[in-house]
Amino acid sequence: MELKLEPKSKVGKPPQHFLDLNQEERKEAVEELGLPKFRANQIAIHLFEHFNLEIDSWSDFPKDIKEKVKENILPSLITKVRSIQTDNGKTRKDLWKLHDGVLVESVLMEYPDRVTVCISSQAGCGMDCPFCATGQGGLTRNLSAAEITAQVIAAAASAAKGELSGGPKRLSNIVFMGMGEPMANYNAVIQTLHNIIDPNPNGMGISARNVTVSTVGLVPGIEKLSKENIPVTLAVSLHTPDDELRDTLVPINNRYKVNEVLEAADDYARKTGRRYSIEYALIKEINDQAWRAALLGRLLKNRIAHVNLIPLNPTPGSKWTASSKKDEKEFIRILEEQGVPVSLRDTRGKEIDGACGQLAAREIELVNRNE
Numbered sequence: 001m002e003l004k005l006e007p008k009s010k011v012g013k014p015p016q017h018f019l020d021l022n023q024e025e026r027k028e029a030v031e032e033l034g035l036p037k038f039r040a041n042q043i044a045i046h047l048f049e050h051f052n053l054e055i056d057s058w059s060d061f062p063k064d065i066k067e068k069v070k071e072n073i074l075p076s077l078i079t080k081v082r083s084i085q086t087d088n089g090k091t092r093k094d095l096w097k098l099h100d101g102v103l104v105e106s107v108l109m110e111y112p113d114r115v116t117v118c119i120s121s122q123a124g125c126g127m128d129c130p131f132c133a134t135g136q137g138g139l140t141r142n143l144s145a146a147e148i149t150a151q152v153i154a155a156a157a158s159a160a161k162g163e164l165s166g167g168p169k170r171l172s173n174i175v176f177m178g179m180g181e182p183m184a185n186y187n188a189v190i191q192t193l194h195n196i197i198d199p200n201p202n203g204m205g206i207s208a209r210n211v212t213v214s215t216v217g218l219v220p221g222i223e224k225l226s227k228e229n230i231p232v233t234l235a236v237s238l239h240t241p242d243d244e245l246r247d248t249l250v251p252i253n254n255r256y257k258v259n260e261v262l263e264a265a266d267d268y269a270r271k272t273g274r275r276y277s278i279e280y281a282l283i284k285e286i287n288d289q290a291w292r293a294a295l296l297g298r299l300l301k302n303r304i305a306h307v308n309l310i311p312l313n314p315t316p317g318s319k320w321t322a323s324s325k326k327d328e329k330e331f332i333r334i335l336e337e338q339g340v341p342v343s344l345r346d347t348r349g350k351e352i353d354g355a356c357g358q359l360a361a362r363e364i365e366l367v368n369r370n371e
């Protein structure tokens with residue numbers, strides 16, 4: 001007897017969605033469906049002001065129009081597979097399934113003064129940084145603007161409904177520090193930034209300064225971003241000040257060297273007036289030596305930069321671990337001595353592999369296996 005195997009889900013481009021379109025295209029798309037332009041405005045209000053992606057629940061849309069809109073410009077794109085909470089309900093990791101079965105994650109974090117969501121811009125990542133969980137599986141595909149924005153809208157809805165520990169809150173901050181390299185999915189990331197930042201009703205109206213785009217240092221992307229007139233906070237994942245080690249820790253360094261990356265970031269700071277941040281995962285006996293702190297300090301002391309140290313969150317099976325508290329302190333002291341602003345990132349969601357950049361490939365494998 002022949003076994004009937006389920007066809008493997010085809011990894012592919014998602015259907016086009018309202019959130020992939022700019023303002024003009026949204027109106028055109030609605031008109032093409034034979035609907036008046038004001039429907040585009042109504043859709044935008046549901047998405048960006050009410051954070052409601054479920055067209056079936058919209059009371060101002062008659063049933064026949066709902067069907068038409070849903071089919072053509074509002075297909076369901078992301079479905080929650082599961083959520084895991086930690087930190088007394090203040091951190092929640094959501095696993096999302098895309099139309100082709102591909103899985104991505106986002107992490108929602110509540111702080112006393114803000115609510116932040118960490119989102120994915122790609123399924124997997126092609127940058128191959130050896131300490132990063134996402135990098136190990138390679139790149140599956142780019143996400144569309146709608147798939148990225150849907151993570152933000154879902155987070156805003158959760159915060160507004162009071163699903164975190166402290167009652168209803170407004171989503172205030174967005175960081176592109178989940179899976180993927182945002183500058184390698186440039187156009188979709190720019191459309192997403194418009195969806196987040198443009199004032200209501202055409203976007204969520206969140207301040208650009210509360211949005212952080214983190215990059216391995218794709219110089220052409222940084223240069224382009226500085227001309228977009230969207231002054232988001234730029235974070236550069238440097239991880240070491242010397243090219244020799246960076247060539248292995250962040251392999252794209254073989255193409256864009258430390259100096260070129262910093263010059264592009266300086267130019268970004270000049271054009272936008274925004275201080276940029278340098279991400280530095282402290283890895284025991286790899287990049288945490290006093291001489292590297294001193295070199296980093298010398299590189300940064302006359303720049304408009306701030307260092308964000310991240311204790312390494314070891315990936316499963318990794319030979320690397322986080323630096324000792326003593327070395328961490330000394331690293332901070334040396335930077336401060338040179339007048340370089342430095343902070344130590346808290347490791348939210350560590351036990352659910354939910355710390356940024358550490359979105360669990362393991363969990364995705366598990367879900368795939370069980371299906």
Ligand code: SAH
Pocket residue numbers: 127129131132133176177178179180181182214215216235236237279280281310311312313314315356357358
């Ligand atoms: N590709 C982008 C954004 C995703 S990662 C970038 O590289 O900037 C977000 C941050 O988490 C990056 O600074 C990344 O280097 C860091 N990161 C990745 N894996 C990590 C780990 N295991 N421990 C600590 N930080 C990690």
